[in-house]
Amino acid sequence: MSRILVVDDDEQLGRSIARVLEREGHETRIAEDLRLxxxxxxxxxxxxxxxxxASWVRELPALRERFxxxxxxxxxxxxxxxxRELYRSIAPAFALVDxxxxKPFDPExxxxxxxxVLRRSGTARG
Incomplete structure (x- = not known):
């Protein structure tokens, strides 16, 4: 069981993502923004x-460094x-992503x- 943090400002979507991952045996936590x-x-x-x-792009490197x-x-x-977010304003963030x-995406x-990603990164638990 791996620990996964879901960050989404849409509370309902965040819970939906968490449920999908919990059904797969993962432990989840949800945050509605980067500060949380x-x-x-x-x-x-x-x-x-x-x-x-787009408003989070500048904050993502610091968040990743903290973790x-x-x-x-x-x-x-x-x-x-x-x-609508697939614009140049978010392009720098893709250097951080695995x-x-x-959206919309299939839960499976x-x-x-x-x-x-967990297997490739070596961070999968149990």
Missing amino acids: AETFTEYLPDLVVVELQ EAVARRPTPFIFTVGR DWLA ELATRVDT
Whole structure:
């Protein structure tokens, strides 16, 4: 069971993503924004699924650095991206990402990508 932090400002979508991942045997926590996500550094997530928003792009590198400093290992990120967000303003964030999905996405595809990134990164538990 891996620990996954879901960051999405849409509470309902965040809960839906968490349910999909919990059915796959993962433990999840949900944060509605990056500030709240920062409070989960001691949770030591094995992976972060974050809705990519243009307003969050500048804050993402610092968030990733915080998680990695506390965990003392890389923390993989998967972005969920709304079609309207696929612009140059978010292009720099893609240097931080291990995988991404365009919304709307199939729950099975999300689960498969999460498992793939966890295996590839070596952060999968049990």
